[in-house]
Amino acid sequence: MHTILLCGGSGQRLWPLSGSIRSKMFLQLLPAPGGGTESMIGRVCRQLRQAGLDESLLLVAHQEQTALTQRYTGSKYPIIGEPCKRGTFTAAALGALHLLAAGKAQPEDIICIAPADMFADDDFFRQFHQFEAILADSEAELLLLGTSPSYPSEQYGYIVPVQEDAGGYARVLSFAEKPDASTALELMRKQALWNCGVFASQLSFLLEHLERLGLPVEFAALTEQYPGLPVRSFDKEVAERSTKAVVVRHEGEWSDLGSWDTLTARLPxxxxxxxxxxxxxxxxxxxxxxxxxxxxxxxxxxxxxxxxxxxxxxxxxxxxxxxxxxxENSVTEPRYGETGWGSYTVIGRESDGSQLVLTVMLTLLPGHDLPEMTCEHCAKSWMIVSGHGEVWVDGCAAEAAAGGIYTIARGQRHTVRAWSAMKLIEVQIIEAEDNQRRQDC
Known part of the structure; x- marks a missing residue:
């Protein structure tokens, strides 16, 4: 069985700590074994590894977050980048077609799709080992994982099962997506389960849905069409259309960490x-x-x-x-972001109409470089606040330490290499017409 871990989503409900640049997957807030904290994606990958499921693990993230995903997972797993965010169905299909194109999976292989933004006990992931046998025994085309609701939530989807079989699974009767409180209470009376967002099926089952939608079943062709595709949910496109689905009940701990209410309940x-x-x-x-x-x-x-x-x-x-x-009040310019090399924080943005002065605090991880670049739209200066490394400007290197100041003219190629953890203040000076060109790019 191959596991595809979906790492998309901006997590606006966890603003101001998460957003389009730093997804909620990377918030280093959850208690880690032995002390300290870990991120959502780090926790799920650790649990998959402990369950013996990591050797066939593939991560799907937005292409701008692949380096950050590698950073928070220790570069231990293969990652493919979505050209843009197009929903859980499209992301799952992209991952499945990648496995097929790379020769790592065949159409008859079982594919398990799971989200990275959940909090579950270790037994939750051990249940994945049962999926292949249950699909064979039940002759179902799709398997879902559900858990008993602890309250009538309006934030989760529900799975209504028929009477449970002796094989540890039940046929799916119907679905309800984020009902109101009274409907959720009625669903609980019907023994409905929260939908954990975990699905398993043969890869060929996903190929059939791609063909039904008129989409290509080749990885390169789907990637090419990706920017023009609509957002599609796996629940809507696959689960709710399935007439032969079964659900496996998880009796232990599970929650979707998609709100401050659910996340703070897990904090140390x-x-x-x-x-x-x-x-x-x-x-x-x-x-x-x-x-x-x-x-x-x-x-x-x-x-x-x-x-x-x-x-x-x-x-x-x-x-x-x-x-x-x-x-309703969108902010176009993010003030904070994380990357594979570290993080940046905008600490000042001043404009007098003719010039924009942008002041940014850059934090580099040890052994990492800023991407080498040439800025055609601005001049800049760097002041090293702490740490040790070297600055390269047009191929010439200079040792960098606290207190050092470096000036980069427009058009000069430049980078910083951190030997130890470094902090530096970057001041960009952008003429008004150049700022407009920069925004248009």
Whole structure:
């Protein structure tokens, strides 16, 4: 069996810490074995490895996040990049066609598709080993993994099974996608399960759906058409159309970490970062990535989240509304991002009409380089804040240490190589007409 781990999604409901540049998969907040913290994607990959499922693991991420995905998974697994985000069905199909084109899978092989943004116990992943036998025994075309709801959630999809068979699975009667609270309660009375977003089938089953939609069944051809494709959900395109589906029940721990309410329930501490909760602050959580202190006094049941992209103070039950607010008030220029080489934070953006001065803090990981580049639209200067490395400008190297200042003219090729962890402040000076050309590119 081959496992395709879907690593897409921007996670706007976890703003301001996640967004289009830093996906929620990479938030280093979950408690790790032996102490410390780990990311969602790091946790899931560790559990797949412990379950003996990592040798056939393929990760699918947005092409701009492949280097970051490698960073958070230790470069241990193959990763392919989506040209753009087109939903779970399209991403799963791209992964399956990659395995087929590379000769790693055949049409009769079993493909398991799973999301990276979940929190489950180790037994959840051990159940994957049963999928091939259950598909054969049930003669089903699709297998899903579900778990018993702990409350009538409006954020999850539901699977309604018929009476369970002796083989540890049940036929699927119907689906319900994110119902209202009263409908969710009625579904629970019918013994419905939360849909965990895990699917297994023969690869040929996915090929049939691609052909039904008039899409190519070759990896290169699908990649070429990718930017023009609509967003398609695996649930809508495959699961809800299947007439021969079975569901396997997981009795242990599972949740989708797609909201501040579900994520904070898994955190090792109520306070992360500078600041504190004071007085009666039951079930409140504070996460602060800024260097300025954040304090909450006498307020229960809230999240107080601060990062370079902004600050969110919300009642936990209402925090998901931030997604709608962001849709109506979109910010085109991100202030923070992570990459394979480190991270960057915009700390100043000043304009007088004729010039834009952009000030950015760059953080480089040890042994990593900034991508070598030539800036045609701006001049810049670097001041090394900490760390040790070297600066290259037009092929000439200079040792870089704290206090060093380097000037790069427009058109000069340049990079920084970090021997130890480095921080540097970059100041870009962009003429107004050049800024317009930069935005148009």
């Amino acid at each position: 501490s109520q306070v992360i970062g500078v600041g504190g909760l004071w007085g009666e602050c039951g079930d409140s959580h504070l996460i602060n990535e800024l260097e300025v202190p954040l304090h909450v006094i006498g307020v229960s049941g809230i999240v107080a989240i601060a990062g370079p992209e902004g600050i969110l103070i919300a009642d936990k039950k209402d925090a998901n509304t931030i997604k709608d607010i962001l849709a």
